[in-house]
Amino acid sequence: MTALKLTDVCKTFGTTEVLKNISLEVEDGEFVVFVGPSGCGKSTLLRVIAGLEDATSGAVEIAGDRVNNVAPAKRGIAMVFQSYALYPHLNVRDNMALALKQANESNSTIDERVTEASRMLSLDDYLTRRPAELSGGQRQRVAIGRAVVRHPKLFLFDEPLSNLDAALRMNTRMEIASLHRSLETSMVYVTHDQTEAMTLADKIVVLRDGRVEQIGAPMELYNNPANKFVAGFLGAPSMNFINAAGAVELGIRPENLNLSESGQLQGQVIHVEKLGGDTNIVVTLTTGETVTCRLFGQHDHRVGEQVTLGFDMNRAYLFDASGERIEPS
Amino acid sequence: MSTATARSNLGNTIAAHAILITWTVIALFPVFVILINSLKTRKAIFREPLALPNAESFSLVGYQTVAKQGDFFLYFQNSMIVTVVSLTFILLFGAMAAFALSEYRFRGNSLMGLYLALGIMIPIRIGTVAILEMMVATGLVNTLTALILVYTAQGLPLAVFILSEFMRQVSEDLKNAGRIDGLSEYAIFFRLVLPLVRPAMATVAVFNMIPIWNDLWFPLILAPGEETKTLTLGSQVFIGQFVTDWNAVLSALSLAILPALVLYLIFSRQLIRGITSGAVK
Numbered sequence: 349m350t351a352l353k354l355t356d357v358c359k360t361f362g363t364t365e366v367l368k369n370i371s372l373e374v375e376d377g378e379f380v381v382f383v384g385p386s387g388c389g390k391s392t393l394l395r396v397i398a399g400l401e402d403a404t405s406g407a408v409e410i411a412g413d414r415v416n417n418v419a420p421a422k423r424g425i426a427m428v429f430q431s432y433a434l435y436p437h438l439n440v441r442d443n444m445a446l447a448l449k450q451a452n453e454s455n456s457t458i459d460e461r462v463t464e465a466s467r468m469l470s471l472d473d474y475l476t477r478r479p480a481e482l483s484g485g486q487r488q489r490v491a492i493g494r495a496v497v498r499h500p501k502l503f504l505f506d507e508p509l510s511n512l513d514a515a516l517r518m519n520t521r522m523e524i525a526s527l528h529r530s531l532e533t534s535m536v537y538v539t540h541d542q543t544e545a546m547t548l549a550d551k552i553v554v555l556r557d558g559r560v561e562q563i564g565a566p567m568e569l570y571n572n573p574a575n576k577f578v579a580g581f582l583g584a585p586s587m588n589f590i591n592a593a594g595a596v597e598l599g600i601r602p603e604n605l606n607l608s609e610s611g612q613l614q615g616q617v618i619h620v621e622k623l624g625g626d627t628n629i630v631v632t633l634t635t636g637e638t639v640t641c642r643l644f645g646q647h648d649h650r651v652g653e654q655v656t657l658g659f660d661m662n663r664a665y666l667f668d669a670s671g672e673r674i675e676p677s
Numbered sequence: 678m679s680t681a682t683a684r685s686n687l688g689n690t691i692a693a694h695a696i697l698i699t700w701t702v703i704a705l706f707p708v709f710v711i712l713i714n715s716l717k718t719r720k721a722i723f724r725e726p727l728a729l730p731n732a733e734s735f736s737l738v739g740y741q742t743v744a745k746q747g748d749f750f751l752y753f754q755n756s757m758i759v760t761v762v763s764l765t766f767i768l769l770f771g772a773m774a775a776f777a778l779s780e781y782r783f784r785g786n787s788l789m790g791l792y793l794a795l796g797i798m799i800p801i802r803i804g805t806v807a808i809l810e811m812m813v814a815t816g817l818v819n820t821l822t823a824l825i826l827v828y829t830a831q832g833l834p835l836a837v838f839i840l841s842e843f844m845r846q847v848s849e850d851l852k853n854a855g856r857i858d859g860l861s862e863y864a865i866f867f868r869l870v871l872p873l874v875r876p877a878m879a880t881v882a883v884f885n886m887i888p889i890w891n892d893l894w895f896p897l898i899l900a901p902g903e904e905t906k907t908l909t910l911g912s913q914v915f916i917g918q919f920v921t922d923w924n925a926v927l928s929a930l931s932l933a934i935l936p937a938l939v940l941y942l943i944f945s946r947q948l949i950r951g952i953t954s955g956a957v958k
């Protein structure tokens with residue numbers, strides 16, 4: 349069964365088209381990540397799914413039912429917001445219980461579900477605290493707990509980690525992944541961070557300017573991008589683009605460039621990043637283009653040094669003038 | 678280093694307190710003069726206006742006059758009813774209109790906001806004649822309802838303007854979380870948004886309270902009857918064209934300060950609690 353199905357969803361604010369003919373499906377139990385640059389319409393799409401905005405046209409189906417005219421609370425979804433959006437006047441327990449109370453669940457069900465969620469997210473010690481008395485990470489866990497207690501058919505996450513620091517982000521990412529494994533509920537997760545997308549997703553939806561650019565499993569998109577935008581968006585450091593003959597552009601991933609005396613590209617090192625495990629060197633080519641080369645392990649290179657870079661043509665991608673991929677024949 | 682900071686801190690503290698105390702003394706001086714003189718004989722008021730009442734000059738004659746003359750308790754009650762009910766309406770309807778303007782996209786939204794804001798710039802007294810005609814036509818002359826309606830209309834523009842500005846700053850995500858959790862729009866308004874704009878509500882209340890309490894114009898024109906006199910209007914009987922009963926005027930004024938003070942204390946406590954309560958994030 350499909351947990352979520354969007355058919356030709358459009359959204360306009362006044363005269364600006366924010367979403368243009370979005371069609372996609374989320375299978376039962378699937379973890380789908382919407383990724384794209386800032387302002388491409390990810391949050392708007394999530395809000396349309398949640399029912400916080402009405403779609404201008406198109407159909408939204410959740411678990412097989414058309415929900416275009418169903419109120420957010422009745423759609424069987426739960427949402428986690430970037431700013432946590434906890435109720436400031438309620439303690440942690442009441443924050444989690446509110447939705448169940450509104451749905452007239454019995455006290456024993458409410459207790460049971462809150463206890464279950466608080467155990468799952470290690471919130472037992474904080475149940476009587478107000479949001480103002482919690483750290484950022486704890487607040488985000490409460491926000492997730494508030495979603496979990498509802499036993500929704502579909503979870504919606506809008507950039508839930510972007511207010512957390514790097515270490516906490518990694519931890520919470522793992523927590524969300526394990527939550528998904530244990531609940532086996534479908535999740536839609538919005539982020540502009542391609543690392544989050546690659547590490548969490550069963551399926552990635554790449555959006556640009558309100559359009560779907562490509563849908564697929566992370567490695568499928570990484571290895572087989574449909575166009576220059578997807579190729580450049582996924583992967584860090586991002587893909588190098590070099591002008592080849594005519595209007596054709598050559599795309600090479602940084603890890604596929606290597607230092608070799610017999611290489612095709614000459615240039616000067618302008619920056620070196622030593623990360624311990626990897627070394628990234630940024631090189632300005634004689635043609636004026638700048639490329640990044642990712643070397644495994646630790647290497648000694650100096651800024652100003654002349655280097656020769658080589659690559660395997662089988663590992664390169666070709667893009668035409670409009671950015672579409674030219675498939676090797 | 679640390680002693681230097683401590684010293685400059687101490688200097689700052691002293692300077693700040695000196696300024697604040699000076700200001701407080703200046704602001705409270707008229708009130709103080711009214712209070713002490715209301716407790717003195719008429720002669721003592723004119724001989725030494727700034728002296729504290731002593732055994733010789735102490736007198737409650739002003740308060741006795743006030744208690745005897747007219748129905749001061751009724752005037753009190755009228756002023757209280759008019760002020761409290763008007764403030765309630767201003768805050769309730771002002772907040773509701775502000776919520777609609779800040780939260781919902783509808784045709785004519787900004788036009789409506791502009792129209793409501795226009796009332797801030799046009800003094801309501803310009804319309805006195807028309808208002809009086811309207812009150813006569815509806816038979817509301819000499820009722821407290823007339824005053825309440827006028828004061829509510831007078832207070833709404835600024836209330837809507839200030840509150841909608843504050844409501845725009847309430848987190849969109851918080852309201853949406855409420856919607857997803859099944860709260861109705863009313864519950865979102867009353868339970869999520871209003872508590873968060875409480876400082877703004879208190880500000881609006883304080884700004885509106887004093888002019889309503891002190892107003893002489895509309896009570897004189899719309900409700901001069903004995904039954905509906907407000908305190909300010911009632912006190913006027915002691916101010917004559919030729920003789921003024923200063924003992925009674927000062928006593929009436931002293932009494933009039935009290936309820937306003939109580940209301941102010943209630944709102945200012947709200948104001949401070951609002952400021953210090955936990956933020957959303």
Ligand SMILES: Nc1ncnc2c1ncn2[C@@H]1O[C@H](COP(=O)(O)OP(=O)(O)OP(=O)(O)O)[C@@H](O)[C@H]1O
Pocket residue numbers: 361364366385386387388389390391392393540
């Ligand atoms: N209420 C609105 N009225 C008009 N335009 C809007 C409205 N909400 C969003 N937009 C526009 O829609 C576009 C998409 O916004 P959206 O918030 O969905 O972006 P996003 O992909 O979530 O970006 P980010 O990564 O920065 O959160 C933006 O250009 C924004 O200006």
Ligand SMILES: [Mg+2]
Pocket residue numbers: 390391392507
């Ligand atoms: Mg967004």
